[in-house]
Amino acid sequence: MTEQRIFVAGVGMHPFGRFDGATPAQMGRLAVNRALADAGMSWTDIDAAYLASMYLPATSGARILKPLGANGIPISDVEAACASGGVALKQAMLGLASGEYETVAVVGVEKMPRGFMDPAMIFDAWQIEQGLAVNPSYWAMRAQRHMHEYGTTETQLAKIAVKNHANSVHNENAMYQKAFSLEEVLTSKLVCDPIRLLEICAPNEGAAAVILTKGRIKADSRPAVRIAACTQVLAEFSADWRAPMHSLSARRDDAVPPTTRAATRAFERAGLGVEDVDCFEVQDTDAFSELEAYEHLGLCAVGEGGRLVDDGVTDIGGAKPVNVSGGLISKGEPVGASHLGQVVEIVHQLRGEAGERQIADAKVGLAHVLGAAGNCAVTILQR
C-alpha cells in the first residue's frame, strides 16, 4: 500500500483563538513557516500545496501561499465544511501516492466571524426563514434522543467539557487554556438544550500546516511519524442526521454512521484496530458529539458513551485518552484548520514532544472530523 510510505516531515501552527488585525495570509504563512522549520525544509522543497478553508474567498490558497515563493507549484483550495482539513490531507496523500509529487504542504486557515455560523453556508433560504437553521440545534436533538434512549445524563456530557477544558490548560495553541468545574459547566448558559455554552466549540481563527513527504526523512533524530491511513467519506442516506437534515428516515436507524465507515476503512488500510490507538483527537463540536464519536469509532458500544465518561477511560490518564489537546471545545474550531491542528497534536504526541499533556509512549494516534452534509475524515498516524 503506497500510503505506508508517507511521512510527516514537519508540523506548525498559528494558535487558535481571536486575533484582531491578523490576516488569514499572516496566520497561514506563520503556520507554514513553522512547519517548514520543523521539517528542516524551505518552500522550494514543496511540490504542491493544498489550502483547506470554509470561509475564505476564491483562490485563497494562492493568495496566502504564493508570497512564500512564486515558484509556480500547484496550489489547490479544498472545502468540505468541518472536514475540510481532512479532505485536503486526503487529496495530498493521493497526490503523493500517484507519484506526481514527492513533498507537499497541507495548510488549513480560517478567520470566522463571532457567533453562530452563517446559516446560508449550509441551509436553504426556506429553512432559514422558518428559523430552522440553527447549527447547534441538530447536535442538541441527537443528544436529547440519546439521553432518552440510553439514559445518558447532562452530567456525563458536562464531564467531557470539564475534561477538555482541563486538558487545554497546557496547550499554548488553545483558545481558552482555562479549567472549569463541573458546576461551572452545568450552570453555564443553555444554548440549545441540553447543550450549554461551556460544552460547545466556538468558531474562531487560526491555522495549521503539515508537510508530507515520501520515504524516510533524512538527518532527523526524532521518531519518524507516518500517515498509516487517511480516509474520507460522505454520509450515506440517513446514516447521519446531517444529510439530509430536513428529512430523516425513521426506518433506517441501522444505517452505518460516516464516522464508523471512515474509521473502519482507515483501520483496514493501516492494519490496525481501535485497541492499537494510544490517543484520539475527535470532532467535539459539542460535548455530545465527542460522546457519539466514542461510540461510532468503536471505543465502546452504542449507548455506552456515558459509562465510558464515568469510568474516566477517555481522560488523559485513562486507557483511551481523547482530546488531550483540549479538543475543539477549548481550542475553538477554525473549521479549515481543525483537522490539521489535530494532526499537529498527534505528531507531537508520537514524537514525545507534548510536554505536560504527553501520553506515555504513544505510538498510534487517530484524528477525526465530521461536519455538514456528513463529510467525515479519519487520519491514523503511527511512529
Place this chain on the structure above:
Amino acid sequence: MDGEILTEIRPIAPAFLGRSAGGEWTLLGRRCESCAEIAFGQDGDACQSCGSSTLIDVCLGDHGELWSYTVLRNPPPGNRRTTEPDRLPQALGLVEIGGAVRVMACIDVPVERLAIGMPLRLLTSELFEDSGVSVVGYSFGERQND
C-alpha cells in the same frame, strides 16, 4: 395596495408544504415505488435510499409525534423576513410521521410540556408578506390524543 386584504397565499417552500385534495394544509413528500422509502419534500430526482427514480408524490398529512427536540435560547440567525417577534425560548424538533420519516420543524409547545413521543399536529401561519402575497410557513403544535 394599502388596506387591501391579502387573498393570495403562497407556502414558503411549495415542494414541502401544500394543500391536500380536500384543501387542508399538509406536508408533502415522495414515496419510492421500489423500496417504499418516504422522503419529506418533492424536490429530489431519485430515492435517497435506493436510487430509483420512480417516485410518487404523496401527502404526509398533518399528524406526527415528537421524536426529539431542543430549545433555542437565542434568536435563529440568518436573513429572515418574519414579521412576528421571535418567541424565546422556542422549541425545535424532529417530528416523526407515520413511522416513516422525521421532519424538522419549530414546535409551538410550552417548553415545560415538551416530551419525546408527544402527539403533534401541523400548524401554519403567515411568516411575512412578499409583493402582496402572504407567505405561509409551518410548525407543529400539541395534539390531543385521538
